[in-house]
Amino acid sequence: MNIIQPPIRYVAKNMRLDQRLIAEMIKPGSRVLDIGCGDATLIDHLFRTRGCDARGIEIDMAEVTRAVSHGLPVMHGDADNDLAYYPDNAFDYVVLSRTLQAVERPREVLRHMLRIGTRALVSFSNFGHWQVRWKLLRTGKMPVTAVWGRPWFDTPNIHPCTIADFFELCEDEGYLVEDWLAVDENGRRSPWRKSARMANLFGEQGLFLLTKA
Amino acid sequence: MPGGSGRLACVGKNAYMAGMDGTESAPIAHQHVRFTGGLTLECGVTLPDLVVAYRCYGRLNAARSNAVLICHALTGDQYVIERHPLTGRGGWWENVVGPGLTIDTDRFFVICANVLGGCMGSTGPMSPKGDDPNDLWGTDFPPITIRDMVRAQKKLIDHLGIERLFAVTGGSMGGMQVLEWAATYPDHVYAAVPIATAPLHSAQNIAFNEVGRQAITSDPAYAGGLYWRQGTVPERGLAIARMMAHITYLSETALTRKFGRRLRTGTAVSFAGDTFEVESYLQHQGSTFVRRFDANSYLTITRAMDYFDLAAEYDDDLARAFSGTKTRFCVVSFSSDWLFPTAQSRDVARALNRAGANVSFVEIDSDKGHDAFLLDEPDFHRALAGFLSGCAEHAGLP
Structure with a gap:
């Protein structure tokens, strides 16, 4: 006989920092697709606290099983192969948190995000952070830091980028940066709120809210 | 309405079953309902008399909103969690359905009907063709489709006074019926769980x-x-x-x-x-x-399984079968199932995405093949229970 555990109720304090910041940017009652949603913590949070119709895609089957077991609408799939199957303008927000650097074709993924959704929310770890730059300069080897914790031959992060790179890509692709912020290791947002250059040096994570221009 | 008895139960004429020695054994009374209006099949033939044999477990709530329809597979039947009247063996989904189990009969009113064309009491080749009880349909029984099976089940659901099923689920051919239910009666299915199945029967x-x-x-x-x-x-x-x-x-x-x-x-x-x-x-x-x-x-x-090609009913576009659907889906496949491989479930999930449907899709890691949906697979049971719980919350079920 199998015992069915009651679903675990996630609360915001269990969420990663970038997920909390993303949640704050999403208007209540929105339709949200979270790509690379993991165990769907953000989806549950958006449903419970903001009344959103939030769904997810996740590549790791164990995470998918866990999310579905908690009653959350998650499907197995990945950003590179499954976004093509979503219709235009099906969501208000399409979220890609800490996944951009691991996809095969980041530009196409972003295009799909802004086709499927009105707005895209993208968070990524900033490869332009001073520690990364310093380690590469000092040792001459691929930097291994707390954020970029795995050696070059054993990392899923095949497309790391900096905050400056991302601004440039948005301009090339014609995306409007409606809002952006960078945070340091401790989640503090200032003092680089106004300066992209400072953010690129001291911001550990970048978070962008995009629309089509 | 415990056990489906009470005013909705209708145990009447007997269905006949040939015994293993070839002689007609004692007829078994299967709980059933008779629709004298018959059923016009997709092939155009009208069955003048339609009998649907079924079993129910649990209790239908006052709002009639907690019904779960289970669709059985090719050789399954309506005896989901009880001693089979013919074999004396336990039900085929006893490990999944029951009080406190994955499909919790303390919470849900579970219905399972013998499919049209079957041999456990529903109209099929062993049913009398007309008034003469000894003149059976046999090979004259018209070809039926998965949709015909579902339309027969819909009559039963209407008869039970259930406007909307909370969930429809089933594996293999049962999963085909789940897909057909969601496509044909979208407003009458709140949640659909097609398991180890496909949108068409492969070559x-x-x-x-x-x-x-x-x-x-x-x-x-x-x-x-x-x-x-x-x-x-x-x-x-x-x-x-x-x-x-x-x-x-x-x-x-x-x-x-x-x-x-x-x-x-x-x-x-x-x-x-x-x-x-x-x-x-x-x-x-x-x-x-x-x-x-x-x-x-x-x-x-x-x-009927071979004829099944859901997309063909919608201009070869599977997404159109589900366009505008409000049903919440959970598509489940098993990694070692080579009869209904995951790729076919993925096709269903992607078509549902194209239709803008709310869909969960999970491939359960198992080495037990297609039969895994009948066996002890804790991850599968957790996913199914969690999905149903989540849907119950959205549907406002206690």
Whole structure:
């Protein structure tokens, strides 16, 4: 006989920092697709606290099983192969948190995000952070830091980028940066709120809210 | 309405079943409802009299909003969690359905109907054609489709006074019915869980079915489909069909783990017979099957599966089958299922995405093959229970 555990109720304090910041940017009652949603913590949070119709895609089957077991609408799939199957303008927000650097074709993924959704929310770890730059300069080897914790031959992060790179890509692709912020290791947002250059040096994570221009 | 008894229950005329010795055994009374208005099938033929045999478990709530319809597979039936009246064995989904289990009968009102074309009380080849109880349909039974099966079930659901099913679920051919339910009656299905199934029956699967059908029809005892007139059963053909089909329900890993190359009797080597354990296992599967299943039913239902191609009903666009649907879906497949491989479930999930549907999709890691949906798979049970709980919360069910 199998015992069915009651679903675990996630609360915001269990969420990663970038997920909390993303949640704050999403208007209540929105339709949200979270790509690379993991165990769907953000989806549950958006449903419970903001009344959103939030769904997810996740590549790791164990995470998918866990999310579905908690009653959350998650499907197995990945950003590179499954976004093509979503219709235009099906969501208000399409979220890609800490996944951009691991996809095969980041530009196409972003295009799909802004086709499927009105707005895209993208968070990524900033490869332009001073520690990364310093380690590469000092040792001459691929930097291994707390954020970029795995050696070059054993990392899923095949497309790391900096905050400056991302601004440039948005301009090339014609995306409007409606809002952006960078945070340091401790989640503090200032003092680089106004300066992209400072953010690129001291911001550990970048978070962008995009629309089509 | 515990156990489906009470005013909705309707136990009436008996269904007939041929016994294993070929003679007509004592008729079994299956709980059923008769629709004298009949049913016009997709092929155009009208069945003047439609009987749907069914079983219910749990209690229908006052709002009639907690009903879960279970659709059984090819050789399953409505006896989901109780002693089978013919074989005396336990129900086929006892590990999933019941009080406190994955599909919790303390919470949900569970219904399962014998499919149209079946041989456990619903109208099928062993049913009387007209008023004469000894003149059966036999091979004259019209070809039926998965949609015909679902339309027969819809009549039962209407009869039970249920406007919207909380959930419809089932594996294999049951999963085909789930997809057909969601496509044909979207407003009457709140949640749909198609398990180990496909949006169409593949050429490979049609091929396997055809071998089974050939085994049956080439058995001299089949007598051109009129075996029931002479009181025989094409045991040999039916058993071979079952043995072959049974292999497709398992995986190489599962067979190896269960039997390996173990010999049945020490080291004796013989030309024929059941030398290996796996052989005697299959022969047992075959011989027990002929006791409970009608050959013409087997032909009718396998044909219905072969005809199934949901997209074909919607201009070859599977997404159109679900356009505008509000139903919440959970598509489940099993990693070692080669009869209904994950790729086919993924096609369903992607079509649902194109339709903008709310869909969960999970492939359960299992080495037990297609039959995994019937077996002890904790991840599957957790996912199914969690999905139903989540849907219950959205639907406002207690």
